[in-house]
Amino acid sequence: MGELTRSAGRFAAELRYDDLPPGAAATAMTGIADCVSVILLGLDEPVTAIVAAGAPRGDAASALWGKLRTTADYAALINATSAHSLDYDDTSGESHPSAVLFPAILAVGEPFASGQDILAAYVAGYEIWCELVSRDRDKHHVKGFHPSGIFGAIGAAAACANLLRLDARQTSAALAIAASMSAGLVANFGTMTKPYQLGRAAQSGVLAAQMAARGMTAGMDALEHPGGFLSAFSPAGRITHETAPRFGDEWRILNEGLNIKLYPVCYAAHRLINSATAIDGLAGRVEAIRSIRVHLGKIQSGILRYREPGDALEAKFSAEFAVAAALLAGNVGLRELDDSFVRRADVLRLMRCTQRIESDEVDPDQALFSPADWVEIIFDDGEIRTGPPVRFAVGHARNPVADAKLWAKFEECTETRLNGAAREALFFRLNTLQDLGKISQLYDRMA
Template structure:
């Protein structure tokens, strides 16, 4: 053992009387619905509502059939409805499929450098249906999983740079935490569930721009539930698997300097009231939403000829630029992670919904010709709320005529934590997302039930969608 490694190990043992892993277990074993900050409840209801919406809009994506026919259906268990359909599968497989679909269009909510609801909601709905959990249990499990995600994420918040997808790194841990709460595991077993989930965590950044990116969320949802089930059955795991110098936090750390020693804030300071969800109005990586919206606003009322645009400069956080890797996207998957596509869509299309995120649109000659005009300029200022972002962004558009348009600082957009969607705005997205799977009345019934999810006697009362998975 090296002197440096031995010194770090001794330092940790000297200054930590308890264990972060065991502290998490104690929190999960003790948290109740009555403990939750009342102000987070509307946000959690919106998370369930929005996530079900993006599952339905993504139900016909290629990843749905690949996962469903390859993994979800063959196992034979009939524990939970698959994406609220009449098809029943094992709960972990229902979570796998719904998670993969929820994140398939990148239309799901965002926070903590990842996509918590695309992991937590599928996992919780599936396991809660199998266990017979009520709405209060469901919401408590969601908040507990969210808090564990944030407690781990805050200890070293730069993961993309090392090649990790934070959604699947922290999602497995969060889903295991939620599963432990739903099962009412005692502290030692709840700690074991999260420790086990550490070996399920992963997900490569290099898979962004493909079906695998969405599948990461499904893997995390299934892995977390399996970890909780294994812990309930007596599977052992490292008692300090998270904070050990060779454990979870160190393994995923970019600079290998994670916070291994500070006390857990779980149950003492709640993260969700300050690290709120960002709900999307566009099915792409959130990192390009502000510049897209700012450009649309800047060009409002103008009929712009894209050939007359000389250049567009977008200033945004270095972490954002790192993730927007496709300068010349050729597919809808690549366009989700292209700042160039976001600006082209703003200038040429004026909108960026599901129909615009199609291969035939991305490959249009006028769209392709615009990409070289767009330059992303990284800035090193970062938002304290999420350091991957810069506090603001700006867009400078130059015409060949010499005219220059400046967006000014763009700090927030509708759906951002500081500008949450109204119920009617959320309903508008929900109805659009469920248009192919539900009638107007069916959609409204489902929406209204999800908006009071914590009052449900069981998730089994959520209506079955009979229009999907009929083969």
């Protein structure tokens, strides 16, 4: 592994838009557009209001999509919390990159950054984030760490350092500072603290870059040292030390991409939803369901910690709810993620008759997942209907959705915020970021 901290610092400091390989900017734009939609969707969520209520006075950056002026770090905190408040944001690297990276980039870059600057910064943060995730053979969720909070602070620091044009040493220091600011627990899934953990990661990345710019020092081996980040946060200490990083030669954003979520629930449940909604012959027969068996991986099952959720926040982390909603409503959308729906008698009945069948097998390309998930339904008369095994959920980088679906989600998330013309103009700007002269122009798209 050698000088991982210094190597990552050099890469993040030197990366520019013209260095990006074909396809990288397009993937980044997809993630950023999706992130903007969920920021706007989450503006009125209680957790967003709680976080925003503590915002200090400042004029460095906008929060709440232009409605509040505050310090850059607090703008990142608020916007990232909003982006993850409904758990509808993209995933990759066993984490939620866009909801951390873009709010941090937006807060730091608002006064001066172009669209091309934003895209280069996003890719810098993404590459370092996913490189660090790949170094551990074990899964952080199992230990109780929330990877988005753990790795997100460092990814956001890399992105912000790139925007601020810090040199290689300053950027390495920013990464090392952020490594001491990483935090996040699985135990807080299903509560307001989960999105706050992403908010804190974005805020920490901003602060780390700002401190490094002012001259704060940090360990130039803080990532790879035996007493450093990777070892300290490793579930079992099985770190890959032998392989040198290949920043700029191999691009993780091309190999791993982004998984766009089509349901506002934990990604660990998406394959089950796909399987359940594909079962035929359910019309008029849901009341005759005697029992349900859901087949999923053991790690996924641990993340989906609520067997009988009591509200919509908990329901986002419940395999039982995901399948019940899919069978009853044919969808698991914003309408179903409502406390009254979660507590309905028919939803509760199906959740209580659901059994989890956990697999120890691991998909070679998705380490948090089993090779496939599927749903079985057993009716009162003994008939069994089985949904198809699903390996890559719809919206996964290897099972992508068409542009029309991306637009439909953007429209759904922004319909209460923007009129039709403003919505279309903002979506166009987000998907042509390379042509945007100044990132603050995005706020001009508000109705």
